[in-house]
Amino acid sequence: MSKRAVGPSVVLVGRPNVGKSTLFNRITGTRRSIVAPVAGTTRDAVMAPAKWGERDFTLVDTGGLFGATTDPLHPLVVEQGLRALESADIVVMLVDGREGVVPGDEEIARRVRKLNVPMLLAVNKTDDKTARARVDEFHRLGIEPVFEVSAEHGDGVYELLDEVGRRLATLTPRHVPAESGEFAVAIVGRPNVGKSSLVNRLLRQQRMLVSEIPGTTRDSVDILLRWRDHQIRLVDTAGMRRPGKVAEAGQVESVSVVLAKRAMSRADVVVLVVDATEGAGDREGAIAGEAEQAGCGIVIAVNKWDLVKGRGQEFVKAFDDKLRFQLKFLEFAPIVHISALTGDRTDRLLQVVTRVAEARAKKVSTSELNRVLERVTARHVPTSKTRREVRILYAAQNHTNPPGFLLFTNVASELHFSYERYLVNQLREAFGFEGTPIRLTIRRRADAKNRAEGKGQRANGGAEGRGQRSKGKAAGRERLKGRERQARRELAARRRRREQ
Numbered sequence: 179m180s181k182r183a184v185g186p187s188v189v190l191v192g193r194p195n196v197g198k199s200t201l202f203n204r205i206t207g208t209r210r211s212i213v214a215p216v217a218g219t220t221r222d223a224v225m226a227p228a229k230w231g232e233r234d235f236t237l238v239d240t241g242g243l244f245g246a247t248t249d250p251l252h253p254l255v256v257e258q259g260l261r262a263l264e265s266a267d268i269v270v271m272l273v274d275g276r277e278g279v280v281p282g283d284e285e286i287a288r289r290v291r292k293l294n295v296p297m298l299l300a301v302n303k304t305d306d307k308t309a310r311a312r313v314d315e316f317h318r319l320g321i322e323p324v325f326e327v328s329a330e331h332g333d334g335v336y337e338l339l340d341e342v343g344r345r346l347a348t349l350t351p352r353h354v355p356a357e358s359g360e361f362a363v364a365i366v367g368r369p370n371v372g373k374s375s376l377v378n379r380l381l382r383q384q385r386m387l388v389s390e391i392p393g394t395t396r397d398s399v400d401i402l403l404r405w406r407d408h409q410i411r412l413v414d415t416a417g418m419r420r421p422g423k424v425a426e427a428g429q430v431e432s433v434s435v436v437l438a439k440r441a442m443s444r445a446d447v448v449v450l451v452v453d454a455t456e457g458a459g460d461r462e463g464a465i466a467g468e469a470e471q472a473g474c475g476i477v478i479a480v481n482k483w484d485l486v487k488g489r490g491q492e493f494v495k496a497f498d499d500k501l502r503f504q505l506k507f508l509e510f511a512p513i514v515h516i517s518a519l520t521g522d523r524t525d526r527l528l529q530v531v532t533r534v535a536e537a538r539a540k541k542v543s544t545s546e547l548n549r550v551l552e553r554v555t556a557r558h559v560p561t562s563k564t565r566r567e568v569r570i571l572y573a574a575q576n577h578t579n580p581p582g583f584l585l586f587t588n589v590a591s592e593l594h595f596s597y598e599r600y601l602v603n604q605l606r607e608a609f610g611f612e613g614t615p616i617r618l619t620i621r622r623r624a625d626a627k628n629r630a631e632g633k634g635q636r637a638n639g640g641a642e643g644r645g646q647r648s649k650g651k652a653a654g655r656e657r658l659k660g661r662e663r664q665a666r667r668e669l670a671a672r673r674r675r676r677e678q
Contacts, residue, residue: 190270192271193282232343276303279316298341300338301326363411363449365412371452381401443468452480466505473615478514538579544575550608569589593620
């Protein structure tokens with residue numbers, strides 16, 4: 179099996195509110211980490227690929243360690259940050275130049291030194307005169323070299339990255355087996371349905387912060403999972419409440435929801451997590467609707483099934499029927515009953531997710547597509563919105579991810595919505611488009627013919643116009659010649675009269 183190099187990990191650490199997320203966003207050129215003037219905004223370790231010169235690496239933003247914060251989850255944030263440091267190849271410690279050295283900085287420096295990894299010290303906010311004057315204080319932490327930076331304005335960041343690049347050049351690349359094409363899976367749902375617990379269970383490690391407090395997850399966090407011969411990028415997202423509730427909660431949750439929606443829009447597959455003890459409601463419908471409009475494959479994961487597992491098959495059937503009724507437009511989405519707590523059927527969930535991702539990228543041959551359409555239209559003749567009988571003359575797949583098909587008809591540019599649904603269901607069954615939306619585009623063949631005729635008419639009209647203009651010019655030239663001949667005759671007559 180072939181090998182490929184894995185980019186080294188560069189981890190940003192520091193106390194709360196020293197500017198780690200701002201520096202993370204500047205280096206990665208993204209807005210992946212939430213930036214807010216609230217200590218403890220970042221909780222989970224956020225990762226993103228970064229590049230400087232010829233060096234590729236993974237940049238990791240951690241929650242604030244050992245500093246003043248009112249976040250009730252701060253002990254868990256510290257635990258997560260220390261866990262991220264264990265896999266670091268280089269550590270960049272960020273401090274606040276305006277505040278000078280504080281006990282929290284000394285505690286972080288002491289903890290990181292025990293890891294025996296290369297360390298760099300960046301004194302942030304040195305665009306301020308007070309901060310620049312206090313830079314010398316930080317040499318007592320015993321970390322060299324010391325860089326003066328402004329994460330907000332970019333001052334000194336290039337110099338810091340130059341040193342990171344030099345340190346990376348001395349590292350020995352790690353290798354892992356090469357994997358097949360990567361696809362992204364966003365874990366979405368309301369708060370406290372078990373999204374982070376599910377991610378941890380799939381990863382088989384406590385990678386995500388888990389708490390009973392709603393809104394524990396704030397950033398959309400990407401984590402790579404290698405499962406069998408697939409590489410899956412799991413994206414844990416913040417819980418999405420109703421817009422009114424989000425607005426009341428303030429800036430941090432508003433940005434969290436925006437990042438969650440952005441993560442969903444770039445995912446190949448969305449896993450909609452539903453609480454088995456509560457079922458689905460309007461909020462699940464709204465979240466799933468956005469995923470369907472974005473063209474994502476969708477899998478419904480009913481979590482906490484261990485709490486209702488012993489109620490028999492009649493309960494299971496009634497639950498699924500009610501779920502289908504509440505999410506009517508997701509009849510194509512498979513349902514998997516799981517327990518993130520016990521791990522029950524989580525492997526089954528990965529199997530279904532992988533099948534949906536493969537179906538979303540499937541390409542159908544034109545000949546087979548037209549054979550299937552000929553068969554299904556013979557069974558049920560198509561109709562337009564005006565109930566006029568329609569013939570589908572020809573079809574071709576025009577895109578994938580999600581699959582889309584272009585259908586040419588004899589008279590209609592739109593089919594009746596019920597017939598479009600019939601066609602989609604038949605295509606899904608014939609070609610195995612499990613869990614993915616299907617897009618249909620209908621074109622009337624006469625429209626194309628008319629456009630061609632219109633072009634011909636315009637071309638003919640242009641030729642006729644040019645001919646008429648040519649005739650007009652010729653007639654003008656003849657009139658001019660006639661006036662010239664008349665003038666010469668009159669001049670000759672005056673000469674004869676003078677001679678007489």
